[in-house]
Amino acid sequence: MATVRHLAVDIGPRLATSPEFDRAADWVQRRLAGYGFDTRRQTVRVPAGDSWGVPVDAGTSANVIATPPGFDPAEPWRLVGAHLDTVAVAPGAEDNGSGIAVLLELARLAAAGDTSLPTVFVAFGAEEPVGSGDALHHFGSRLHVDRLPAEQLNTLRAMVSLDRIGVSDAEIVPVCTGGLSSLRVRDDLISVARRLGFETLPCTDNTTSDHWSYEQRGVAVARVGSTPYSAYHSPWDVPDVVAPDQLGRVGRIMWAWLRG
Template sequence: MLGGIRALAGIGPRDAASPASDRAAAYVAGQLRAAGYRVTLQPVAVPAGVSWGVRVPAGTTVDVVADPPGFDPTQPHVVVGAHLDTVPQSPGAEDNASGLMVMAEVARMTLQQPGALPVRFVAFGAEEARGGNGTLYAFGSRHFVAGLGASERRAVRGMVALDRVGVRAAAVPVCHVGGADTSLADAIRRAAVPVAATRACVNRASDHVWFERVGIPAVRLGSVPYAAYHSATDVPTVVDRRQLARSGAVLWAWIRSLR
């Protein structure tokens, strides 16, 4: 996983409307195709705005959607995602090459050892905020959810967003959006008991939010503050190998527990 993190961070900052984001999408798409998935690129329009204090242009990004062989989106399945883009001043090793590479590794494992429910993997474009005092964000996941038909929405049993999953910590954060229904977060934490410590948290700032807003249970893995956040120092040495492994183990344990 660290090799992929170094490759993505080596591209440099990856604002959603930039050619660098396109290169990141191509890299992740290549990883998922090589694993055996059918990969499609869904264009997503993004507005001009201000990202972490820097003006950014309007443009087009993509969602990289990876489906296992024979996948039917109207049949029960789960979605695992991670965002492709960074703020303009950061190479984004932790935020969010870490999430992308844990996703790619678990995607490979899932095809090698299929479980009871298929898993659809998505690298979302344009998660980082582009204005609105931080409220105009997650354009790729919003577009993806809006494009699901009624039967496809009903088929999604849960969604997990991987975002900053390699920050050194004593436990893996399993965050829901708040409110009464914590069933998915609770199920993930139960499945993880044999493999890693977890902690419950509330987070409304990643790609899981748009799934929850249409009634699909959704959580975020990862949400630990770190000094290099949204800065030029978010380089591969920031990422903790053990926390990457723990985050992947939690995700894998949940996937294997699905019935």
């Protein structure tokens, strides 16, 4: 929960084009570099629009990309992502401090232990919409997948988006796709959860997180998270809405899956 508190309380709302987002991105990049990853920032352009009722100017955001040492893009690999930005009015404890918290813990474990495939971790900028429709949403992940060389896109075996994973609804973990790609990744995660004794809620109609950018390019994907909660996109999205036990469930599922 320390990551959730730092992002939501110490930094607060992290509009993608704001100084607060830059501060959060610097902090996440330092953490990932400290684990031994090769890190870089990818500039993301964001148009003017409306952030959940607040007019916003055009500007730039960034993806924070962490690649394991010795990474060979010609060999099979996985990507785990979580968006770092929030809408203008929300501290974003659940949306999406929760996803970043688990991403950082998975990166720490991956740096210290074996995973079945090399894993790249990305903290996405500008996931939140500035209007309606795909063209005004998921700017960071769309840029990232669009900039992948064809060879590296072809070797990407799975992408998982961790988005709003900390709200506990009867201890159930949602695991979804958008309905375009193979269900392989979703079903693998469900199988891992079942083996660990956790209940999941599968779906194939979720297009509202960064997995959708990759799914539209033919990558096998899953989104973990999306349980509804009353503080969504509001000033009340504070650490108290996040259940530490639910973060633990998701973390255990993801780490078991990465270990293979």
